Amino acid sequence: MASVLELFTVHCSSVSVLSGGRRPRLVCEAVPQISPQQDGSRATTKRSFGRLKVQRVQNIVKESYRKIKQIDDLEDDQLNEPVISYDESDEQEVINVQNDTTKAVRSFIKSRNKQAVSSSRSSDSSSRGWGTVRSVDSYRPKTDNLSKKGEMIKANNDFFSRKSFKELGCTDYVIEALRSLQFIRPSHIQAMAFEPVIDGKSCIVADQSGSGKTLAYLVPLVQRLRQEETEGNNKPASQNPRVLILVPTAELASQVLSICRSLSKVGVPFRSMVVTGGFRQKTQLESLKQDIDVLIATPGRFMFLVNEGFLQLTNLKSVILDEVDILYKDDDFESLLQRLAGSAPVTAQYLFVTATLPVEIYNKLVEVFPDCEVTMGPGMHRTSPRLEEFLIDCSGDEKAERTPDTAFLNKKNALLQIVEQRPVTKTIVFCNKIETCRKVENALKRLDRKENSIKVLPFHAALEQESRLANLEEFRCSPTKNISMFLVCTDRASRGMDFAGVDHVVLFDFPRDPSEYVRRVGRTARGAGGKGKAFVFAVGKQVPLARRIIERNLKGHPLHDVPSAYEAMR
CATH class of the missing domain: 3.40.50.300 (P-loop containing nucleotide triphosphate hydrolases)
Structure with missing residues (x-):
């Protein structure tokens, strides 16, 4: 039987990029040659970022890379894994993309009548910011060798921070709880977000899917709740949560609840509950009468509880909008934000968590929350290196x-x-x-x-x-x-x-x-x-x-x- 790739006459071009966190990728279908004049990225990028001030975007990118550099300093001599280097050329490349000054960086050679297609990358100024680059001869993909397309970058190079949880400022009981859950070192986004979150600052926490964003906000928030409770500054109350987490679906709410309960069972006790549609309201209302630390809700059920007087927000310290780009697609979401701003204390912290940050969403967020910090992980708007x-x-x-x-x-x-x-x-x-x-x-x-x-x-x-x-x-x-x-x-x-x-x-x-x-x-x-x-x-x-x-x-x-x-x- 002919393979699926043979059936649909798909050609394959394999390119290996080995530096600065880039990775080899396999793209089926031969792609046409692109020249700087033909590359439309300049004009389209300019239109997309037209509403953003250039200087602000530069500052965001520079600040993100500055934090990565600080976090990745070789402070632990016992760690001997190779380190991702974020040099000035890498930073300049991202800034150039944001500023719409990136030129075409690659030429592809297209051949639909040949089984072998080769792709190379020039080593002149067009390769600037990528470090050492090499080309790999392409092959017709077979079932038994699709995975042998080049050298893969090791996982611990681009996922974990060089900082330990201890160096970030986690307490011993939090570190022990994370260790029991097999979290030994923080990811990049977890390390970058810890300080602003635990300090109570409002911020955007953005990084690629699977980078550990849920723990990036849960760990510092839970630690701060425990510290405040120990000092007697803030205690849980019934129908009045200290932390509110809004998510777009009931399934995601259940997933976040599972993570909360895992942390609570292994040494960081706090009470969490979920309120979503699809379950009996009577059961949820009975649960709300108990003291609540963390409430996880979908927007519809949250608004119902607030409008009917079953939920108070006077004790609220932090509001997390997980998958905020999805939440913003709801027509009623902006009215929900206004209700939050009118009912929650003015000192409440707002965290906007996302794997993708469209420009229109960013503009809306910084318009309503002008002092909001932006914490972008190194994998933002990128797929996994593996x-x-x-x-x-x-x-x-x-x-x-x-x-x-x-x-x-x-x-x-x-x-x-x-x-x-x-x-x-x-x-x-x-x-x-x-x-x-x-x-x-x-x-x-x-x-x-x-x-x-x-x-x-x-x-x-x-x-x-x-x-x-x-x-x-x-x-x-x-x-x-x-x-x-x-x-x-x-x-x-x-x-x-x-x-x-x-x-x-x-x-x-x-x-x-x-x-x-x-x-x-x-x-x-x-x-x-x-x-x-x-x-x-x-x-x-x-x-x-x-x-x-x-x-x-x-x-x-x-x-x-x-x-x-x-x-x-x-």
């Missing part, structure tokens, strides 16, 4: 009729071949619509009707919340030997959900928003050592757009100007 991305053109024969039905059939065949030829333990399949989810579920179930080797778990809004949570729990658990588990879902599963051990992510439908692309592929290759593969199915005009997104990921460019291109495509 992720391999494959673009598969499912358009079909140019001479044949192209309809949504034929596109679905092509994508289904590609998916089934991946399943049959590359069996793995856990795969997440993303679709744009519930109807498509159901079709994909049926196609996968037909491969193994008795579920001897394949287990298909749906996850979308058409399911009852209890069913969704049960499927999530089953997917997270270690599967039975020789069982391949598939979570077939909409973007509901991409919004902050943490899955361990996901081998493949399949973008069955191309995401509507490039930010969703980052979130979807961020469900694999997570944390310090996670690896994974993302298969991106595209048809028609989606193919050049998908190629453009992957190219910009490869170059380290931001994706802020891509949404306008997507709008033009529709």
Whole structure:
């Protein structure tokens, strides 16, 4: 049987970049040659950042890299792992991207009639900021050697900070609790965010998916709560939480609650609870009568409790808006912010946590909170360094009729071949619509009707919340030997959900928003050592757009100007 890549005539170009935290990437589909005159990044970036003051963006980037440098100082002589170097040329490259002065940095040689495609990067001024660069001869991807595409950067180089939790200022009981949960060293974003969060400053905490942002705000907040309680300055009260965490979905709320309870059980006692839709209000109202330290809620249920007088905010010290870019898409969210500002103490701290920070969201946040600090991790708007991305053109024969039905059939065949030829333990399949989810579920179930080797778990809004949570729990658990588990879902599963051990992510439908692309592929290759593969199915005009997104990921460019291109495509 021909492989899926042979079936859809996808060529492969492999490029290895070995410095400054960059990584080798594998991009299926040969890409056209780009010259400085043809590269449209200059004009589009300028439009996207038009509302930002240039100096402010420079200061944000410089401050982020300054913090990384401070945190990464070699203060622990016992640590001998190689260190990521953020030299001036790396910093200058990012600033140039923000200022719209980056020139084209790579030329690709396209050859659709050859099986071997080579890609190289010039060593002159166009390579400035990348350090040592080398090219790797490409090959036709085979099932047995896709992973042997070049040298991978070690996980502990680009994930962990050189600082220890002790050096950050964590107390002994917090360090012991983290150690019991197998957190030995902080990630970059955890180290960068600790000081401003524990000092009570409002700030934006932004870094790539899987970088540890939940602990980045929970650890300093919980430590501060314990210190205030010990000093007698602030104590928990019923119906009056000290910390409020707002999240977009009930599933993410349950995940954050699980992390809170884990910390509480291992030496940092505090009381946390969750209030979301889909569960009995009576039970939640009874729980609210007890003393509350941390309340985790979805916006709808939170507003109901406040409007009906079941929840007070006079004791509130900190408000966390997790996945704030998703929350802002709700039409009622700005009114929620106004209600918070009017009911919470004026001294309350606001933390905005996100894996993607669109310019329009940034502008709104700094307009309402002008003193808000910006803490950006080194992986902001980038995919994991251990992720391999494959673009598969499912358009079909140019001479044949192209309809949504034929596109679905092509994508289904590609998916089934991946399943049959590359069996793995856990795969997440993303679709744009519930109807498509159901079709994909049926196609996968037909491969193994008795579920001897394949287990298909749906996850979308058409399911009852209890069913969704049960499927999530089953997917997270270690599967039975020789069982391949598939979570077939909409973007509901991409919004902050943490899955361990996901081998493949399949973008069955191309995401509507490039930010969703980052979130979807961020469900694999997570944390310090996670690896994974993302298969991106595209048809028609989606193919050049998908190629453009992957190219910009490869170059380290931001994706802020891509949404306008997507709008033009529709």
